[in-house]
Each structure stands twice: as structure tokens, then as C-alpha cells.
Amino acid sequence: MSRDPSIVPDRHPVLEVRDVSLGFGGVRALTGVSFSVAKGELFSIIGPNGAGKTSMLNCISGRYRPSSGQILLDGSDVTGLSPNRRATLGLGRTFQNLALFGHMSVQDNIMVGRHHLLKNNALTGALYWLGARREELAHRRVVEEIIDFLEIAPIRKAQAGTLSYGLRKRVELARAMAVSPKVILLDEPMAGMNLEEKEDMARFIVDLNEEWGMTVVMIEHDMGVVMDISHRVMVLEFGCKIALGLPEEVMANDRVKVAYLGIDEDEQVA
């Protein structure tokens, strides 16, 4: 699986992270990290365990508040906003550890992703039944499109908790897509998957980026996939940005080889 090199993101930054630091007591999870992601870009964050990748995603989604620095979405400062408010403004995300409602059907889990977009609450829904009904149908149509896209139609009525790990990851992606996000944050979308499931997931991520026009920020440990499908890659180590560039530039970066790929300096010389 790889990208179509003719499709390039435009230069407009849809997400800007400015000088973000985050501490937990004595632990500095992030130190002065800045980067921006262009509209239409597939941007990956890599780094060794504990490098600060998930902390960065949590700062972007609003789960964590940075100790200092700013997060801008489409030019607006969202640093002080709640995760729900950010979702309404166009941020969708998946989690490293699955966060589906196990007892609910696949379809209903995905519908949860649309709920913050529902304009009619129970009261107005009762008063304006027709409008509410139309709105509900429009949301169902979007959910159906996502179900078709991710090829999960045969399991739409299944309880999410009964599915294989790979399928649950796919349903989680569906729910994040249901927010109709400008930027979708994917936390290790391929973790725990077999090769075939990884290939499927890589294809879906490329298609949602290229065909659905979603900007993607992804954390992923599988270097092969990251280097194949990303437009650009940022490398974190001990909470600091140590490299950012095209996949081939990052692969060739000596500091990255030492810090992340486990190639020591003697080997490089030899």
C-alpha cells in the first residue's frame, strides 16, 4: 500500500502546534514541540516508547491541557477548549486502547460519533418531529456511507464487544470518521493486527485521506507502513522533536537512526 504521489496536500495549515510543553509532576512529557499539518496531509508521529506521542495527541484532542504553548485548528486557538468542543470544530480521534461500547451494535457505536452534530434534542425533536426525523435520516445516511467504505456492512448489527480485535479497530475508525472531522487523530491504528488486517487498515487510511479529503495525524509503530503512506513524519524523543521531514529524509537522519531505529554510531561508520 502506498500513496498516489500526484496527490499533494495544499499549504494551508489546518492544525498548528506552537511550542507545546506538558509535564506530569517531575516528568516532562513534551518540551517545546512545534509543527503544523497542512490541509490534506497524512502526517505521522513516531518515536520510542515514552517519547510523548500519545501525550501530544491528547494535547491536540483536548484530553490534556499543555503546561504552555498553543494549539490552533483552522487558525482558531483551541488550547482552552474541551474535547467535545474540539470535536464539534472538526477533530476526530481513535484511541490506543479501544474505547467502543461493547454491548452496543456496530451501527449504534458509529452513530455515537454523529451525536454531537445532532441539532434537535429530545424536546425540540418532539415539537418538530418532522425536522428531527429528517436530520436523523441524514445522519444515518452518512453512517451507511462510512459502513460501506470500511467494508463492515455484514457486521453492522453485531455487538461491538463480540468482534475480533482488527474489526473493532475498524469500527473505532468508523466512529471517528462519523464526526466528519477536518483532522482525524489515529493512535496506533494497526497495533495488534496481523499482516492482512494491517494492509486493509493502511488502504482505508490512505483512501480516507485521498478520497474523503480528511487530514490525518497518526501515531504508528509499524515503520514500514509509516514510511509508505505518510507525506511527512515527525520524530519525538524524550518529549522533544528531533526530526521532521519527508519519510526518506527522516529515515536518513543520523539522530533518528541512533535514537529510534536502534542503529548505533559504530554501525553507521562501518
Ligand SMILES: Nc1ncnc2c1ncn2[C@@H]1O[C@H](COP(=O)(O)OP(=O)(O)OP(=O)(O)O)[C@@H](O)[C@H]1O
Ligand atoms: N497521565 C500521565 N501521568 C503521568 N505520566 C504520564 C501520563 N501520561 C504520560 N506520562 C508520561 O509521559 C511520558 C510520555 O508518555 P506517552 O504515553 O506520551 O509516550 P508515547 O510516546 O505515547 O509512548 P508509547 O509508545 O509507549 O505509547 C512518559 O514518561 C509517560 O510515563
